Amino acid sequence: MRFENDTVFITGAGSGIGRATALKVAREGAFVVATDINEDGGRETVDAVEDAGGDAAFHELDVTDADEFKAVVETAADEYGLDAMINNAGVGHPPAYTEDVTETTFEYVLDVNLRGVWNGCQAALPHLKSQGEGAIVNVGSLASFLGLPKQAVYSLTKGAVLNLTRAIASEAGRDGVRANAVCPGFIETPLGDQFFQSKRDPEKAKAETEKQYPLGRLGEPEEVADAIAFLASDEASFVSGHGLVVDGGFSVS
Numbered sequence: 001m002r003f004e005n006d007t008v009f010i011t012g013a014g015s016g017i018g019r020a021t022a023l024k025v026a027r028e029g030a031f032v033v034a035t036d037i038n039e040d041g042g043r044e045t046v047d048a049v050e051d052a053g054g055d056a057a058f059h060e061l062d063v064t065d066a067d068e069f070k071a072v073v074e075t076a077a078d079e080y081g082l083d084a085m086i087n088n089a090g091v092g093h094p095p096a097y098t099e100d101v102t103e104t105t106f107e108y109v110l111d112v113n114l115r116g117v118w119n120g121c122q123a124a125l126p127h128l129k130s131q132g133e134g135a136i137v138n139v140g141s142l143a144s145f146l147g148l149p150k151q152a153v154y155s156l157t158k159g160a161v162l163n164l165t166r167a168i169a170s171e172a173g174r175d176g177v178r179a180n181a182v183c184p185g186f187i188e189t190p191l192g193d194q195f196f197q198s199k200r201d202p203e204k205a206k207a208e209t210e211k212q213y214p215l216g217r218l219g220e221p222e223e224v225a226d227a228i229a230f231l232a233s234d235e236a237s238f239v240s241g242h243g244l245v246v247d248g249g250f251s252v253s
């Protein structure tokens with residue numbers, strides 16, 4: 001089992017990709033520290049992991065709070081260890097032209113998607129470096145590579161997440177720490193669905209988007225979890241600074 005005796009810390013583990021990742025790595029032997037701002041969702045994930053025969057603990061955590069993040073990581077690392085940090089928590093925003101984006105939306109999306117990942121890296125790095133090995137996987141997006149229309153704030157945060165990942169890969173490699181990003185296309189999660197719900201005809205918008213994907217469908221959270229698990233595992237021992245696109249071929253079609 002790839003994660004035997006490993007502890008994997010996941011943010012935004014109460015839903016979607018974070019939950020699928022918790023289940024994936026737990027099935028492969030990891031102890032999961034499942035964190036989320038949403039306590040109910042996080043506890044449901046822990047229940048699902050335990051039902052699947054795995055082991056996990058929930059810690060409530062708002063990733064935008066640097067002090068809280070450091071405290072939760074420290075407590076978890078002392079109690080269970082820390083081998084991989086998955087900075088997955090993220091939010092979207094309603095489609096809007098750049099000039100129409102409100103200050104509130106700008107600050108909120110930057111706070112969660114960028115500061116949240118930054119806080120996670122800052123909190124995890126001292127532990128991973130001091131033990132001389134470890135992996136960080138940040139969840140970017142296709143928007144890490146593309147400038148999506150009416151998604152300027154989301155695109156700017158996800159582009160920054162990828163470049164932050166590269167910077168960490170180049171500075172922490174000598175301490176045995178790898179950093180990578182997973183960059184998904186449209187995935188069937190509450191966040192993905194939010195986008196379609198913002199359209200006049202959500203069903204039609206979804207069907208049109210599916211048609212744009214070479215595989216004729218959107219992705220499943222489990223398909224992103226597989227990529228995250230690969231990058232967090234020793235199978236990716238010489239992969240660092242990479243942005244792994246998981247988009248069913250959308251970006252090359």
Ligand code: NAI
Nearest residue numbers: 012014015016017037062063089090141186187189191192
């Ligand atoms: P989701 O909405 O299903 O799950 C996100 C989780 O993050 C939720 O449990 C939520 O409570 C948590 N969260 C939100 N704000 C938080 C905060 N301040 N502190 C801690 N937790 C917080 O979304 P999904 O789709 O699973 O998204 C996971 C990641 O994947 C995000 O970073 C998202 O940007 C990224 N992504 C998703 C895509 C999609 O189509 N679903 C496509 C590309 C990237």
